Amino acid sequence: MKQSIYAWLDERLQFYKIKQVVDKKDVPVHKHTIWYYLGGMTLFLFIVQFVTGMLLLFYYKPSAEEAFESVQYIMNEVYFGWLIHNIHSWASNLLIAVVVLHMVSVFFLRAYRKPREVTWISGVILLFIALGFGFTGYLLPWNQLAYFATAVGTEMAGSVPFIGQWLLEFLRGGPDITGATLNRFFAIHVWILPALFIIFVVLHLYQVQAHGMSVPPQIEPNGSMKFYPDFLLRDAVGWLIAIGILAALAALFPWELGEKADPFAPAPPGIKPEWYFMFMFQALKVLPATIGPIAGDILGVVVFGIGAILLVLIPFLDKRAEHGQPNPTLKWIGIVVIIFIIAMTIWGELD
């Protein structure tokens, strides 16, 4: 019976084709193999976000009047609501951390080199999408801290040359942060970003599948392991540990909801963005009001914008990687940028 159902399905869905692909898929084994697991971990955390996010939608109410109360309700009344909400918050933070680690490892292993330029570009776009998720999701509980952090963040968008004012009003749904902003952020968070995410993750995974795992230049692999079941089972162990860590963080360090946002109350002290935006926030804070003829914040935003574009273009800036030649200049630029980001983040958090 079981056999005949399988045969019937196989004839129509042609599982054997998938099986052929999976059987052929190998993962090279060498001293840097461990970094390959970060991609699977990122995907796993995204799935956690999709599942917990869908669950939160059953009770969350996206309006300025009800959002805060509905999150309170989820956390205090709904069965396991505290667990779902805290896992969603914690996983979003872990997700950004893992995405960044994944990117840093790919950068130093130079896996972006030909023919994997599109894999890199789609990966950087996925990082930006993840940051967009973080930025829009932060406002949704409609508490004081998020309200003012969003005010600051969207104000920065207003410093973008030429389109700043338009961008600011587009994000806020008007000149100020109101219920309209919340509705926009909600729409972006639950529809636009997930749709974009799916498009780019399909492209990304298709590229990974098409080209296989990159072996760093000058590394000779000591053989390979089967993707299924050897690599996937190791992946699964990591995911199981991740679930345990998330559940433990959710139970031991629950997210503080704070006070409901009040547009007519003075901003409380200690307004700060999520840690992954801290380096930008801090850099803009310490820039002088004017640098030469240009306003400091505008210059800062422009520099970060150029940085983002250069990040996307890395495969085309490092032509030497294609031929397996070392590129110490790029390596050191990468190290300096990372040190700058870490230093600014720590400074901002301590400030």
Added chain:
Amino acid sequence: MNRRKFTDWLLRLASIPVAASILYPIIRYFQPPEVAEGTATTVEAATVDELAVDEYKIFRFGTRPGILIRISEDEYRAFAATCTHLDCIVQYRDDKRMIWCACHNGLFDLSGRNVSGPPPRPLEEYQINVVGETVYVSRT
């Protein structure tokens, strides 16, 4: 069964509690928590000058609606306003001097008895106390 098979089997078995510990919170999460039933057994339903004879109002009794009808100068009646048929909210028809449910034409008399149409049971009747200018309704 050899050792390898046994470990294999053990690992597969371990996936059941793992799946259960993930699925149980999710399934439970879907069940909306019970809304705390209004614990008050008495509410202020109206003031005396609010209703003229043959007028009615729907008032909140905890989380449920109630109907208060002034049937004469000094007599009020109060019932649960949820129709016993399919949970519509009933109203008072002064032309019939009856309680009427518009959804499926159910009729209740002024004692709450279901007299015609589909309602299967009478409406729950509440007690009335007029103290000064206030009409209090209480559940027994």
